[in-house]
Amino acid sequence: MVERYSRQEIYPFIGKHGQKxxxxxxxxxxxxxxxxxxxxxxxxxxxxxxLILIDRDSVELSNLQRQGLFGESDVGSxxxxxxxxxxxxxxxxxxxxxxxxxxxxESISRLIHNKKTNLILDCTDNVETRFLINDYALQNNIPWxxxxxxxxxxxLMNIIPKKTPCYSCIFNNSASxxxxxxxxxxxxxxxxxxxxxxxxxxxxLLDKNPSRELLxxxxxxxxxxxxxxxxxxxxxxxxxxxxxxxxxNPSGILKFCSSGNYQVPVKIASLIDLKQSLSRSGNxxxxxxxxxxxxxxxFKERCLVKAKSESEAKSMVSRYIGN
Numbered sequence: 001m002v003e004r005y006s007r008q009e010i011y012p013f014i015g016k017h018g019q020k021x022x023x024x025x026x027x028x029x030x031x032x033x034x035x036x037x038x039x040x041x042x043x044x045x046x047x048x049x050x051l052i053l054i055d056r057d058s059v060e061l062s063n064l065q066r067q068g069l070f071g072e073s074d075v076g077s078x079x080x081x082x083x084x085x086x087x088x089x090x091x092x093x094x095x096x097x098x099x100x101x102x103x104x105x106e107s108i109s110r111l112i113h114n115k116k117t118n119l120i121l122d123c124t125d126n127v128e129t130r131f132l133i134n135d136y137a138l139q140n141n142i143p144w145x146x147x148x149x150x151x152x153x154x155x156l157m158n159i160i161p162k163k164t165p166c167y168s169c170i171f172n173n174s175a176s177x178x179x180x181x182x183x184x185x186x187x188x189x190x191x192x193x194x195x196x197x198x199x200x201x202x203x204x205l206l207d208k209n210p211s212r213e214l215l216x217x218x219x220x221x222x223x224x225x226x227x228x229x230x231x232x233x234x235x236x237x238x239x240x241x242x243x244x245x246x247x248x249n250p251s252g253i254l255k256f257c258s259s260g261n262y263q264v265p266v267k268i269a270s271l272i273d274l275k276q277s278l279s280r281s282g283n284x285x286x287x288x289x290x291x292x293x294x295x296x297x298x299f300k301e302r303c304l305v306k307a308k309s310e311s312e313a314k315s316m317v318s319r320y321i322g323n
Contacts, residue, residue, distance in 0.1 A: 004047065004091075004093075005019050005046070005047050008046065008047070013202075013206075013208065014202070014206065018206050019047060021205065021206060022046060022047050022048055022049065022202075022205060022206070023047050023048075023049040023094075024049055025048055025049055025050065025118045025119070025205050026048075026049070026050035026051075026052065026113075026116050026117050026118050026119075027043055027048050027050070027051055027052070027117070027118065027119045027120070027121060027201065027205075028051075028052040028054065028111070028112045028117050028119070028120045028121070029043075029051065029052065029053055029054065029120075029121045029123060030054045030055075030103055030112075030120065030121065030122055030123060030124050030129065030133060031054070031055055031122070031123035031124035031125060031129075032053055032054075032055040032067075032069075032079040032080060032083050032123070033055075033057075033063065033067055033079070033123065033125060033180075033190075034063075034066040034067050034149065034180070034185065034187065034190035034191075034194075035123040035147050035148070035149060035190050035193060035194045035197065036053075036055070036121070036123030036124075036194075037067045037068060037069035037070065037079075037083060038067075038068055038069070038190065038191050038194035038195070039121055039123055039147075039194040039197055039198050039201075040053060040069065040083055040087060041068070041069050041086075041087065041090070042194065042195065042198040043198060043201065044087040044090050044091045044094060044096070045090060045091060046198070046202070047091070047093075047094065048094065048205075049094050049095060050094065050095045050096075050097075050116075051087070051094065051095070051096045051097070052097045052099065052111065052112065052113075052117065053080045053083050053084060053087075053096065053097065053098050053099060054080065054099045054101065054103055054111055054112075055078070055079040055080045055083075055099075055100065056100065056101060056102045056103070056311050056314075056315060057078075057079055057315055058076055058077060058078050058079060059074040059075050059076065059077050059078075059079055059082055060075060061075050065187055066185060066186070066187035066190050066191075068187075068191070069082075069083055069086050069087075070082055070083075070086075078098075078100040079100075080098040080099055080100045081098050081100060083098065084096045084097075084098035099111050102310070102311040102314065103129055103132065103133075104132070105132060105244060105245050105246070105247065108132060108133075108136050108245070109136070112136065112142075114136075114140035114142065117142055118142070118143075118205060119142065119143055119144065119145070119201055119204055119205060120133055120137055120142055120143075120144035120145070121144070121145050121147070121197060121201065122144055122145060122146045122147060122148075123147060123194070123197075125148075125179065125180070125318050125319070125322075126314070126317075126318035126322065127171075127322070128244070128314075130146060130167055130171075131167065131168065131243075131244045132244040132245060133167075134159065134166055134167040134168055134237060134244075135237060135242035135243070135244045135245035135246075136242075136245055137159065137161060138159075138161050138166055138237055138238070138242070139240075139242055139245060141161045141162070142161070143158065143159065143160045143161065143204050143210075144158075144159050145157070145158050145159070145197050145200055145201060145204070146158075146159065146167060147193050147194065147196075147197040148193075149180075149185055149189050149190045149193050150179070150180060150183055150185055151183055151184060151185060151186070151189075152185075152186050152189050152218055152219040152220045153189065153216065153217060153218045153219075153220075154189050154190070154192065154193035154216075154217045155193075155214065155215065155216055155217075156193055156196055156197060156200070156211075156214075156215040156217075157170070157213075157214045157215070157229070158200055158204065158210050158211055158212065160204070160210070160212075163212075164212050164229075165229050165230060165231045165232065165235075165238075166231075166235065166237050166238055167237075168232075168235050168236065168237040168238070169229070169230075169231050169232040169235045169237075169238065170214065170229055170232075179318070179319060179320060179321065179322040181281055181319045181320050182277045182278055182280055182281050182320060183277065183280070184280075186219060188219060189217065189219050192217065192219070193217065196215070211226075212229075213226040213227060213228055213229065214226070214227040214229050215227075252264075252265040253265070253310055253313065253314070255310065261304050261305060261306055261307075262304070262305045262307055262310055262313035263302050263303070263304055263305075264302065264303045264305060264313055264314065264317045265301065265302055265303075266298070266299075266300075266301065266302060266303045266317065266321055267300075267301065268298065268299070268300045268301070268321075271286075271290070271291055271298070271300060274291065274298065274321070275291055278291065278293050278320060281320065282294060293320065294316070294320075295307065295316065296316060296317070296320070298321065303317050303321065305317060
């Protein structure tokens with residue numbers, strides 16, 4: 001009888017011994033959007049024995065253009081739960097845990113078990129969560145893979161504690177104007193970077209010489225560029241200082257109980273540029289010192305959001321501002 005994983009087992013890179021190792025592995029996927037949904041699909045089919053799926057959002061109609069794990073019947077459902085439902089139909093022999101929770105410094109150790117998790121895949125859409133993952137992974141000696149995409153471009157980088165530079169060595173904590181919500185993204189580039197992320201996951205899990213370079217892809221001109229990266233002298237995280245993990249309020253988010261508003265810190269270089277970007281997604285009112293967009297008042301260094309919860313406020317800012 002032909003086994004489920006026979007095509008991987010006859011490939012020497014994995015083999016039967018490697019397949020057994022994959023079946024014993026635990027991978028946490030943070031973010032189940034375009035990249036995360038595809039990565040989870042590939043990992044489930046490949047026989048990763050334990051998957052932890054983490055996402056605070058629900059499926060929207062606009063997601064279906066690029067998030068291939070979901071269908072029209074999933075619209076309105078939590079992404080983590082919908083993902084688990086579909087993946088269990090594809091591979092009922094693996095263990096899948098769905099977490100429809102906000103990943104923050106209080107929940108991360110509960111959602112990502114440091115003694116059980118072998119690898120973390122960053123498929124998120126905001127910078128703050130990536131810095132939190134970086135802190136947690138380095139503190140607990142867990143490798144993780146950063147992947148991100150916008151328009152026709154994508155980035156990929158492996159972070160292996162004590163062996164490679166960390167995320168903070170390369171990137172600083174600043175917001176980007178561009179998000180998929182305001183600038184768009186091709187489903188082809190998210191599928192491509194997810195496939196490469198899973199390929200690197202195999203290398204890390206099987207100790208098969210994973211990449212130590214930063215990969216940049218642009219499908220407009222089909223360019224694939226690799227950049228050698230070095231540890232940054234004075235990197236606080238590499239020196240064991242975990243601001244995002246240890247702070248009681250690393251995000252700086254405040255709730256105003258009287259109004260139901262949340263104040264979320266942002267870094268906006270130009271409100272004019274942001275207005276142009278947001279106008280692609282809806283009406284933007286320029287109030288001079290700030291912009292009014294949907295349920296948000298956006299200033300250069302803070303955003304006031306009318307929301308039901310801190311998680312919803314963070315989602316709004318992440319979706320439209322990229323903080």
